[in-house]
Amino acid sequence: MGYMTIDGRKVEFTDEKNVLSVIRKAGISLPTLCYHSEVSTFGACRLCTVEDDRGRTFASCSEEPRDGMVIYTNSGRIKKYRKLIVELLLAAHCRDCTTCVKSGECILQELAHRMGVVDVRFKNTREIRPIDDSSPSIIRDPNKCILCGDCVRACEEIQGIGALGFAFRGTDATVMPAFNKKIAETDCVNCGQCRVYCPTGAITIRTHVDEVWDALADPDVRVVAQVAPAVRVAVGEAFGMKKGMSVMGKIAAVLHRMGFDEVYDTTFSADLTVMEESEELLERLRRKEDLPLLTSCCPAWVKFVHDQYPEYVHNISTCRSPQGMFSAVIKEYYRDPRNTGGKKTVVVSIMPCTAKKMEAVRPNSFTKGKQDTDIVITTTELIRMIRNYGIEFSTLDPEACDMPFGMGSGGGVIFGVTGGVTEAVLRRLTPVHEKAALDAIAECGVRGDEGIKEVTVPYEDMELKICIVSGLANARKVMEKVKNGEADYHLIEVMACRRGCIMGGGQPTRAGDRTKEARTKGLYNADNNMILKKSDENPLVLSLYDGLLKGKTHELLHNKES
Numbered sequence: 001m002g003y004m005t006i007d008g009r010k011v012e013f014t015d016e017k018n019v020l021s022v023i024r025k026a027g028i029s030l031p032t033l034c035y036h037s038e039v040s041t042f043g044a045c046r047l048c049t050v051e052d053d054r055g056r057t058f059a060s061c062s063e064e065p066r067d068g069m070v071i072y073t074n075s076g077r078i079k080k081y082r083k084l085i086v087e088l089l090l091a092a093h094c095r096d097c098t099t100c101v102k103s104g105e106c107i108l109q110e111l112a113h114r115m116g117v118v119d120v121r122f123k124n125t126r127e128i129r130p131i132d133d134s135s136p137s138i139i140r141d142p143n144k145c146i147l148c149g150d151c152v153r154a155c156e157e158i159q160g161i162g163a164l165g166f167a168f169r170g171t172d173a174t175v176m177p178a179f180n181k182k183i184a185e186t187d188c189v190n191c192g193q194c195r196v197y198c199p200t201g202a203i204t205i206r207t208h209v210d211e212v213w214d215a216l217a218d219p220d221v222r223v224v225a226q227v228a229p230a231v232r233v234a235v236g237e238a239f240g241m242k243k244g245m246s247v248m249g250k251i252a253a254v255l256h257r258m259g260f261d262e263v264y265d266t267t268f269s270a271d272l273t274v275m276e277e278s279e280e281l282l283e284r285l286r287r288k289e290d291l292p293l294l295t296s297c298c299p300a301w302v303k304f305v306h307d308q309y310p311e312y313v314h315n316i317s318t319c320r321s322p323q324g325m326f327s328a329v330i331k332e333y334y335r336d337p338r339n340t341g342g343k344k345t346v347v348v349s350i351m352p353c354t355a356k357k358m359e360a361v362r363p364n365s366f367t368k369g370k371q372d373t374d375i376v377i378t379t380t381e382l383i384r385m386i387r388n389y390g391i392e393f394s395t396l397d398p399e400a401c402d403m404p405f406g407m408g409s410g411g412g413v414i415f416g417v418t419g420g421v422t423e424a425v426l427r428r429l430t431p432v433h434e435k436a437a438l439d440a441i442a443e444c445g446v447r448g449d450e451g452i453k454e455v456t457v458p459y460e461d462m463e464l465k466i467c468i469v470s471g472l473a474n475a476r477k478v479m480e481k482v483k484n485g486e487a488d489y490h491l492i493e494v495m496a497c498r499r500g501c502i503m504g505g506g507q508p509t510r511a512g513d514r515t516k517e518a519r520t521k522g523l524y525n526a527d528n529n530m531i532l533k534k535s536d537e538n539p540l541v542l543s544l545y546d547g548l549l550k551g552k553t554h555e556l557l558h559n560k561e562s
């Protein structure tokens with residue numbers, strides 16, 4: 001603990017790791033392009049440079065706070081220096097701002113406005129580099145890269161993948177996959193976290209919005225939407241609503257207005273997943289084989305296991321994800337000539353996740369050799385569609401989802417946050433329905449944003465050992481322990497993105513700690529508001545087993561091989 005003087009005011013510091021954090025605590029929003037508290041400090045952009053009372057200038061992100069420091073954050077000299085940095089960055093940057101998908105959300109663009117850069121005096125001498133559009137999930141445009149290294153550190157430190165790195169030196173320096181491969185040729189798992197950290201349009205979501213508008217405009221097509229749990233707590237913030245507020249009713253309303261014929265909530269099929277995955281867990285426990293059971297709903301994690309731990313592929317649950325199950329059920333329903341009305345059905349899946357775009361085209365999740373989920377758009381793309389449509393989202397009256405699949409339980413809703421799948425499975429496994437029993441499950445250690453959580457819960461005459469993981473670098477740590485015989489879990493839940501889908505690669509970016517907490521709380525609040533809490537209480541799910549799913553459970557709800 002100590003004190004420093006910032007722009008003439010005395011400011012206390014305690015455990016802040018750098019001067020930048022103390023400055024921000026003092027309410028001064030110092031600009032940065034390469035600083036994120038969750039990854040290592042790089043100190044490359046120099047925008048957080050400040051001056052001390054001896055005239056020394058330094059990057060505040062890379063300096064520890066010391067008692068008695070005297071700092072100036074906006075001296076005339078520093079202001080000029082910062083403006084010059086932005087100007088130089090712009091000089092080597094593609095400046096097609098009007099058509100850039102990141103326009104309005106680009107931090108470089110925002111800083112140029114903020115610093116008053118209205119003219120760039122220097123010529124761009126960088127040669128134009130090819131765009132990498134090999135991935136089903138993300139697009140990499142090196143012409144918009146400012147070499148901040150945020151994507152490199154997110155991929156390496158949070159996801160433990162290292163698909164991106166720096167190559168060449170000086171003016172030739174660039175960020176690219178090793179050996180100049182295309183991103184799709186690497187171990188990239190399509191999680192989109194590099195896009196979340198990228199401050200500019202250098203890594204963006206591969207968009208499928210036009211395909212959705214085309215389907216909506218086609219009178220011969222029935223367009224059916226399914227909306228993932230985490231989407232509802234991230235859309236509102238883009239329209240000035242309270243962070244983390246669940247706006248599922250407004251999403252249903254806006255989709256109906258746009259012309260979607262039916263709108264469903266993926267929580268319905270999350271309930272189906274719980275039913276199937278619980279059965280699978282019990283069956284493997286009985287056989288004492290293929291344990292630990294690895295959850296299969298996160299496609300980035302599934303790819304990670306295939307690429308990094310192929311010897312554990314048979315441990316992955318054969319269950320399709322809720323996205324996959326729902327699309328298969330919808331397509332099966334409309335295969336019946338009595339239901340088609342002569343129309344072709346297009347399923348649009350609205351997800352917080354870029355990897356779901358990859359999952360949709362993964363052939364082992366097709367039914368009868370055909371893709372079930374036709375188009376996947378992310379929360380960010382949905383927000384763009386709402387803006388494009390021009391409707392005032394925040395004032396829309398909420399609407400309910402449609403029938404015959406329009407009902408989910410609270411267990412399905414909490415899938416969107418780390419630990420949610422496990423909590424829903426534990427709710428299913430308990431035969432009682434009383435609130436006290438569900439509260440005890442919520443408090444057994446499944447909740448909380450730690451990247452690795454271990455819980456042991458009694459089940460019949462045994463102790464179920466479960467590990468809950470978010471972030472693939474954490475998943476690697478856990479899998480190494482399993483491999484070395486240092487851990488013997490029965491179930492491992494992994495969501496590739498830290499904190500779960502609420503922080504997915506397709507969610508609106510620039511979410512600070514308050515937003516992350518608000519999204520988590522929003523999903524738990526939504527669960528509190530649900531009448532049904534357990535997946536096995538969902539009457540639509542139960543009736544499906546006696547109807548549409550009869551004799552087809554494996555064909556429609558499970559992958560061919562994991």
Ligand code: HC0
Binds near residue numbers: 230297322353415504
């Ligand atoms: Fe998720 Fe899902 S919970 S992966 O995080 O399982 O994307 O929200 O939709 O499929 O339900 C994402 C979120 C889903 C799926 C569900 C699961």
Ligand code: SF4
Binds near residue numbers: 163187190194195
């Ligand atoms: Fe790395 Fe994920 Fe980006 Fe792929 S999508 S490069 S795995 S951060």
